[in-house]
Amino acid sequence: MDSAISELPSRTPLAASADTGLKIVIVGGFGVGKTTLVKSVSEIRPLNTEEVMTQAGIGVDEPAGLTKTTTTVAFDFGRISLNDRMVLYLFGAPGQERFWFLWDGLFSGTLGAVVLVDTRRMSDSWYAVDRLEHHRTPFVVAVNRFDGDHASFSLEEIRQALALPDHVPLIECDARVRSSGKQVLISLVDHLRELARAREMTP
């Protein structure tokens, strides 16, 4: 099994010709395997950083009473050099409701998203699916079938549980396995390419 290599370098310089950074966001609840997926496909040991986000108070419309709250949000990321010029960055993003403002502040311009699902905690993913559709961010849903997922739901049952429209690809994966993680990314980019082609055909 070509499982993730644990001895990944942390600091490997990019090619001098690298000029195009791209991003894909992996979103999911706590413990669903986001970092595992990033690690299995990344060429560097996943790094962690943080951003201090300032959010205007919600429901306050008087300028004098405007409250601002500052939240520090940590996130992991990994990197894949696609060729001499293009570098893909993978971000693991918390999917809980209170972190969703990150999408406007940090993850704008993302190619698309992967919603990683744990069938034992399906409700964690429902919110992410809802928000991505609202933002019109293209995405695929990947069910992480790791050990113990024996009493597994079928993909059709999961599609129903998440109220996932037919046009959204739904796949199974094992986030620990490099070839499986790679296949998840290929499914997403394949989906994006079809969307782009459809748009290019429209006059």
Added chain:
Amino acid sequence: MTRRPVDLGDPDRLYTVTGGRSRADDEKFDLVTLVVSECRPSPGMQSEHVRILELCERPIAVVEISAELRLPVTVVRILLGDLLSTGRITARHPRAGRSLVDLPDSSLLEEVLLGLRNL
């Protein structure tokens, strides 16, 4: 001007690093903007600027600089703004648009697919 590494535990220190500024021009530096240094550090330069110039000898993304320096992305953006305005770095911005719904051309996605399949 500080010459010591930043103590992450104290928010005041972050203000010292950035000379009291707390907001960057976010439009200039995306998380995946690739930064390249155009000169070597010079004596008397702020230690964080020196570290950035060292990291950027080869292209490196804003988010990687943030992780390496253990500084929040916002702080790194401010420091990069200083270096950009004095011509010490250049920035290679991402091709994709800033909007969430701005899908790239299928030809770019084709290149991404090829790169992923060759992994």
